[in-house]
Amino acid sequence: MEKKLVLVDCNNDKCPIPFIKTRNALLKSSPTTLIKVVGDDERSYYELIMALEVWNVKVLKIDKKKERWEILFVTTEKGEVNE
Numbered sequence: 001m002e003k004k005l006v007l008v009d010c011n012n013d014k015c016p017i018p019f020i021k022t023r024n025a026l027l028k029s030s031p032t033t034l035i036k037v038v039g040d041d042e043r044s045y046y047e048l049i050m051a052l053e054v055w056n057v058k059v060l061k062i063d064k065k066k067e068r069w070e071i072l073f074v075t076t077e078k079g080e081v082n083e
Contacts (some may be wrong), residue, residue: 003032003033003034003074004029004030004033004034005033005034005035005036006025006033006034006035006036007036008021008022008025008028008035008036008037008038009038009039010022010037010038010039010040010041010044011038011039011040011068012040013039013041013044014041014043014081015041015043015044015047016044016047017047018037018039018041018044018047018052019044019047019048021037021054022035022037022048023049023051025037026055026057026075027040029075030075031075031076032074032075032076033074033075034060034072034073034074035057035072035073035074035075036070036071037070037071037072037073037074038068038069038070039068039072040067040068040069041068042067045064045069045071048071049062049071052071052073056075056076057073057074057075057076058073058074058076059071059072059073059075060072060073073081
């Protein structure tokens with residue numbers, strides 16, 4: 001079965017908007033959904049990295065280049081978000 005990919009485009013969004021968009025995508029997703037978040041706000045990047053450590057997700061890829069970043073993760077079977 002193919003996994004669904006959800007793209008969360010946070011380019012030109014400033015903190016806390018990328019965090020909110022990512023959390024909303026996670027809450028709306030079904031178990032084992034791939035979520036790809038792209039953005040360009042430095043502060044949001046670090047905020048999301050910290051959040052992903054406490055949310056119940058598996059990070060697959062983190063790619064950060066100068067002013068752009070991309071984070072790919074998959075939701076767990078439980079689909080829970082730890083606050």
